[in-house]
Amino acid sequence: MAKIVVIGGSGLIGAKVVAKLTEHGHEAVAASPNSGVNTITGEGLAEVLQGADVVVDVSNSPSFAPADVMEFFTTSTRNLIAGAREAGVGHFVALTVVGTNRPNTISYFAAKTAQEELIRDSGIPYSILHATQFFEFITGIAGVSGNGDAIHLPGNLVQPIAAEDVATAVARTAAGAPLNADVEIAGPEVMGLDEMVRRGLTFRGDPREVVTDAEAPYFGARMQERTLMPVAGVQLFETTLEEWLPANPPRS
Secondary structure, three states: OOEEEEEOOOOHHHHHHHHHHHHOOOEEEEEOHHHOOOOOOOOOHHHHHOOOOEEEEOOOOOOOOHHHHHHHHHHHHHHHHHHHHHHOOOEEEEEEEOOOOOOEOOHHHHHHHHHHHHHHOOOOOEEEEEEOOEHHHHHHHHHHOEEOOEEEEOOOEEOOEOHHHHHHHHHHHHOOOOOOEEEEEEOOOOEEHHHHHHHHHHHOOOOOEEEEOOOOOEOOEOEOOOOOOOOOOOEEOOOOHHHHHHHOOOOO
Protein backbone atom coordinates (compact mmCIF):
# COMPACT_ATOMS: atom_id res chain seq x y z
CA MET A 1 0.00 0.00 0.00
CA ALA A 2 1.17 3.49 -0.81
CA LYS A 3 1.59 6.81 0.93
CA ILE A 4 -0.51 9.20 -1.14
CA VAL A 5 -0.49 12.93 -0.39
CA VAL A 6 -3.65 14.72 -1.52
CA ILE A 7 -3.12 18.45 -2.08
CA GLY A 8 -6.48 20.11 -1.50
CA GLY A 9 -7.39 17.14 0.64
CA SER A 10 -9.99 19.00 2.71
CA GLY A 11 -12.02 20.24 -0.27
CA LEU A 12 -15.05 18.85 -2.11
CA ILE A 13 -13.10 16.30 -4.15
CA GLY A 14 -10.04 15.95 -1.93
CA ALA A 15 -11.89 14.83 1.18
CA LYS A 16 -13.69 12.15 -0.82
CA VAL A 17 -10.42 10.98 -2.41
CA VAL A 18 -8.75 10.69 1.00
CA ALA A 19 -11.68 8.68 2.35
CA LYS A 20 -11.70 6.29 -0.62
CA LEU A 21 -7.94 5.70 -0.53
CA THR A 22 -7.97 5.15 3.24
CA GLU A 23 -10.83 2.68 2.87
CA HIS A 24 -8.64 0.65 0.51
CA GLY A 25 -5.72 0.55 2.94
CA HIS A 26 -3.52 3.35 1.63
CA GLU A 27 -1.88 5.97 3.82
CA ALA A 28 -3.77 8.96 2.45
CA VAL A 29 -2.65 12.33 3.79
CA ALA A 30 -4.90 15.36 3.39
CA ALA A 31 -2.68 18.39 2.76
CA SER A 32 -3.98 21.95 2.69
CA PRO A 33 -3.29 25.30 4.38
CA ASN A 34 -5.56 24.09 7.19
CA SER A 35 -3.09 21.28 7.89
CA GLY A 36 -0.03 23.51 7.58
CA VAL A 37 0.79 22.77 3.93
CA ASN A 38 0.85 25.76 1.59
CA THR A 39 1.82 25.11 -2.01
CA ILE A 40 2.16 28.82 -2.77
CA THR A 41 4.68 29.61 -0.04
CA GLY A 42 6.09 26.07 0.11
CA GLU A 43 5.38 25.84 3.83
CA GLY A 44 5.14 22.23 5.00
CA LEU A 45 5.63 20.72 1.54
CA ALA A 46 8.94 18.96 2.17
CA GLU A 47 7.65 17.44 5.39
CA VAL A 48 4.36 16.12 4.00
CA LEU A 49 5.97 14.71 0.84
CA GLN A 50 8.67 12.82 2.72
CA GLY A 51 8.25 9.13 1.93
CA ALA A 52 5.33 9.74 -0.43
CA ASP A 53 4.81 7.43 -3.38
CA VAL A 54 2.13 9.55 -5.05
CA VAL A 55 1.05 13.19 -4.94
CA VAL A 56 -2.50 14.08 -6.02
CA ASP A 57 -3.35 17.70 -6.79
CA VAL A 58 -7.04 18.55 -6.55
CA SER A 59 -6.48 22.03 -5.14
CA ASN A 60 -8.15 25.13 -6.53
CA SER A 61 -7.44 28.84 -6.68
CA PRO A 62 -9.20 30.96 -4.05
CA SER A 63 -9.67 33.67 -6.70
CA PHE A 64 -10.82 33.24 -10.31
CA ALA A 65 -9.54 36.65 -11.43
CA PRO A 66 -7.39 35.99 -14.53
CA ALA A 67 -4.05 37.05 -13.04
CA ASP A 68 -4.76 35.42 -9.68
CA VAL A 69 -5.76 32.04 -11.07
CA MET A 70 -2.75 31.90 -13.40
CA GLU A 71 -0.41 32.82 -10.54
CA PHE A 72 -1.97 30.21 -8.28
CA PHE A 73 -1.71 27.25 -10.63
CA THR A 74 1.75 28.04 -12.00
CA THR A 75 3.34 28.84 -8.63
CA SER A 76 1.63 25.98 -6.80
CA THR A 77 2.50 23.44 -9.49
CA ARG A 78 6.15 24.51 -9.74
CA ASN A 79 6.50 24.18 -5.98
CA LEU A 80 4.79 20.81 -5.98
CA ILE A 81 7.01 19.51 -8.79
CA ALA A 82 10.15 20.66 -7.00
CA GLY A 83 9.01 19.05 -3.76
CA ALA A 84 7.99 15.83 -5.50
CA ARG A 85 11.37 15.57 -7.24
CA GLU A 86 13.22 16.13 -3.97
CA ALA A 87 11.11 13.48 -2.22
CA GLY A 88 11.40 10.95 -5.04
CA VAL A 89 7.66 10.82 -5.66
CA GLY A 90 6.94 8.35 -8.47
CA HIS A 91 3.48 9.47 -9.64
CA PHE A 92 1.94 12.94 -10.01
CA VAL A 93 -1.85 12.93 -10.43
CA ALA A 94 -3.73 16.12 -11.26
CA LEU A 95 -7.39 16.92 -11.74
CA THR A 96 -8.24 19.45 -14.43
CA VAL A 97 -11.13 20.31 -16.77
CA VAL A 98 -12.48 18.95 -20.03
CA GLY A 99 -12.06 21.63 -22.66
CA THR A 100 -8.71 23.13 -21.74
CA ASN A 101 -7.32 21.88 -25.06
CA ARG A 102 -10.25 23.25 -27.11
CA PRO A 103 -10.52 26.77 -28.57
CA ASN A 104 -11.76 29.08 -25.81
CA THR A 105 -11.04 32.38 -24.07
CA ILE A 106 -11.70 31.22 -20.49
CA SER A 107 -8.94 32.53 -18.21
CA TYR A 108 -9.41 29.65 -15.77
CA PHE A 109 -8.82 27.17 -18.59
CA ALA A 110 -5.66 29.03 -19.62
CA ALA A 111 -4.33 28.64 -16.08
CA LYS A 112 -5.19 24.94 -16.00
CA THR A 113 -3.48 24.48 -19.37
CA ALA A 114 -0.33 26.04 -17.92
CA GLN A 115 -0.55 23.65 -14.97
CA GLU A 116 -0.94 20.65 -17.27
CA GLU A 117 2.08 21.64 -19.36
CA LEU A 118 4.27 22.01 -16.28
CA ILE A 119 3.32 18.51 -15.13
CA ARG A 120 3.91 16.91 -18.54
CA ASP A 121 7.31 18.59 -18.82
CA SER A 122 8.38 17.78 -15.24
CA GLY A 123 9.92 14.39 -15.97
CA ILE A 124 7.85 12.87 -13.14
CA PRO A 125 5.54 10.01 -14.21
CA TYR A 126 2.06 11.51 -14.29
CA SER A 127 -1.66 11.05 -14.87
CA ILE A 128 -3.90 14.00 -15.75
CA LEU A 129 -7.68 13.62 -15.38
CA HIS A 130 -9.96 16.04 -17.23
CA ALA A 131 -13.44 16.14 -15.67
CA THR A 132 -16.62 17.65 -17.06
CA GLN A 133 -18.71 20.11 -15.01
CA PHE A 134 -19.78 18.77 -11.62
CA PHE A 135 -23.46 18.63 -10.67
CA GLU A 136 -22.29 20.48 -7.56
CA PHE A 137 -21.55 23.54 -9.74
CA ILE A 138 -25.22 24.21 -10.58
CA THR A 139 -25.75 26.77 -7.82
CA GLY A 140 -22.46 28.53 -8.56
CA ILE A 141 -23.11 28.74 -12.30
CA ALA A 142 -26.55 30.17 -11.61
CA GLY A 143 -25.06 32.70 -9.24
CA VAL A 144 -22.58 34.17 -11.73
CA SER A 145 -25.03 34.03 -14.65
CA GLY A 146 -27.95 35.78 -13.00
CA ASN A 147 -29.51 39.12 -13.84
CA GLY A 148 -32.28 39.78 -11.35
CA ASP A 149 -34.80 36.97 -11.62
CA ALA A 150 -33.38 35.68 -14.92
CA ILE A 151 -30.31 33.53 -15.51
CA HIS A 152 -28.91 33.76 -19.04
CA LEU A 153 -26.96 30.74 -20.24
CA PRO A 154 -26.00 29.34 -23.63
CA GLY A 155 -27.14 25.91 -24.75
CA ASN A 156 -23.57 24.69 -25.16
CA LEU A 157 -23.43 20.94 -24.67
CA VAL A 158 -22.13 19.45 -21.42
CA GLN A 159 -21.93 15.93 -19.99
CA PRO A 160 -21.84 16.66 -16.25
CA ILE A 161 -20.61 14.34 -13.53
CA ALA A 162 -21.12 13.84 -9.79
CA ALA A 163 -18.23 14.84 -7.51
CA GLU A 164 -18.42 11.38 -5.92
CA ASP A 165 -17.66 9.81 -9.30
CA VAL A 166 -14.82 12.27 -9.90
CA ALA A 167 -13.30 11.27 -6.57
CA THR A 168 -13.62 7.59 -7.50
CA ALA A 169 -11.72 8.23 -10.73
CA VAL A 170 -9.00 10.22 -8.99
CA ALA A 171 -8.53 7.66 -6.21
CA ARG A 172 -8.45 4.78 -8.68
CA THR A 173 -5.84 6.59 -10.77
CA ALA A 174 -3.70 7.46 -7.75
CA ALA A 175 -3.66 3.83 -6.63
CA GLY A 176 -2.59 2.64 -10.09
CA ALA A 177 0.48 2.95 -12.27
CA PRO A 178 1.21 6.30 -13.95
CA LEU A 179 -0.54 6.71 -17.29
CA ASN A 180 1.83 9.36 -18.65
CA ALA A 181 -1.25 10.54 -20.50
CA ASP A 182 -4.42 12.59 -20.22
CA VAL A 183 -7.81 10.93 -19.58
CA GLU A 184 -11.28 12.47 -19.72
CA ILE A 185 -14.10 11.52 -17.35
CA ALA A 186 -17.79 12.39 -17.65
CA GLY A 187 -21.29 11.50 -16.56
CA PRO A 188 -23.79 9.51 -18.64
CA GLU A 189 -26.03 12.29 -20.00
CA VAL A 190 -25.51 14.98 -22.63
CA MET A 191 -27.52 18.16 -22.09
CA GLY A 192 -27.29 21.89 -22.61
CA LEU A 193 -25.58 24.01 -19.99
CA ASP A 194 -28.87 25.89 -19.70
CA GLU A 195 -30.80 22.65 -19.25
CA MET A 196 -28.50 21.42 -16.48
CA VAL A 197 -29.01 24.57 -14.44
CA ARG A 198 -32.73 24.75 -15.23
CA ARG A 199 -33.31 21.17 -14.06
CA GLY A 200 -31.35 21.76 -10.88
CA LEU A 201 -33.14 24.96 -9.94
CA THR A 202 -36.56 23.57 -10.81
CA PHE A 203 -36.05 20.53 -8.59
CA ARG A 204 -35.05 22.77 -5.69
CA GLY A 205 -37.99 25.13 -6.15
CA ASP A 206 -35.81 28.07 -7.17
CA PRO A 207 -38.12 30.58 -8.90
CA ARG A 208 -35.45 32.10 -11.14
CA GLU A 209 -35.98 31.63 -14.85
CA VAL A 210 -33.20 30.14 -16.95
CA VAL A 211 -33.16 31.91 -20.32
CA THR A 212 -31.43 30.16 -23.21
CA ASP A 213 -29.18 32.82 -24.73
CA ALA A 214 -26.62 31.89 -27.38
CA GLU A 215 -24.77 35.16 -26.72
CA ALA A 216 -24.54 34.71 -22.95
CA PRO A 217 -21.01 34.17 -21.63
CA TYR A 218 -19.90 31.32 -19.38
CA PHE A 219 -17.77 32.76 -16.59
CA GLY A 220 -17.15 35.81 -18.77
CA ALA A 221 -16.19 33.95 -21.96
CA ARG A 222 -17.85 32.53 -25.04
CA MET A 223 -17.26 29.01 -26.28
CA GLN A 224 -17.95 26.79 -29.21
CA GLU A 225 -20.90 24.41 -28.86
CA ARG A 226 -18.76 21.38 -27.91
CA THR A 227 -15.92 23.09 -25.99
CA LEU A 228 -17.04 21.46 -22.71
CA MET A 229 -17.77 18.04 -24.20
CA PRO A 230 -15.48 14.99 -23.83
CA VAL A 231 -14.11 13.21 -26.87
CA ALA A 232 -13.72 9.58 -27.91
CA GLY A 233 -12.12 7.42 -25.22
CA VAL A 234 -13.81 9.20 -22.31
CA GLN A 235 -14.38 7.16 -19.14
CA LEU A 236 -18.09 7.29 -18.33
CA PHE A 237 -19.67 7.12 -14.87
CA GLU A 238 -23.27 6.16 -14.13
CA THR A 239 -24.75 8.76 -11.77
CA THR A 240 -27.45 10.81 -13.50
CA LEU A 241 -28.62 14.30 -12.54
CA GLU A 242 -32.05 12.87 -11.67
CA GLU A 243 -30.41 10.43 -9.24
CA TRP A 244 -28.06 13.03 -7.80
CA LEU A 245 -30.49 15.86 -7.03
CA PRO A 246 -32.59 14.21 -4.26
CA ALA A 247 -29.46 13.12 -2.40
CA ASN A 248 -27.73 16.51 -2.57
CA PRO A 249 -29.41 19.53 -1.01
CA PRO A 250 -28.00 22.95 -1.98
CA ARG A 251 -24.56 23.69 -0.56
CA SER A 252 -24.46 26.77 1.65
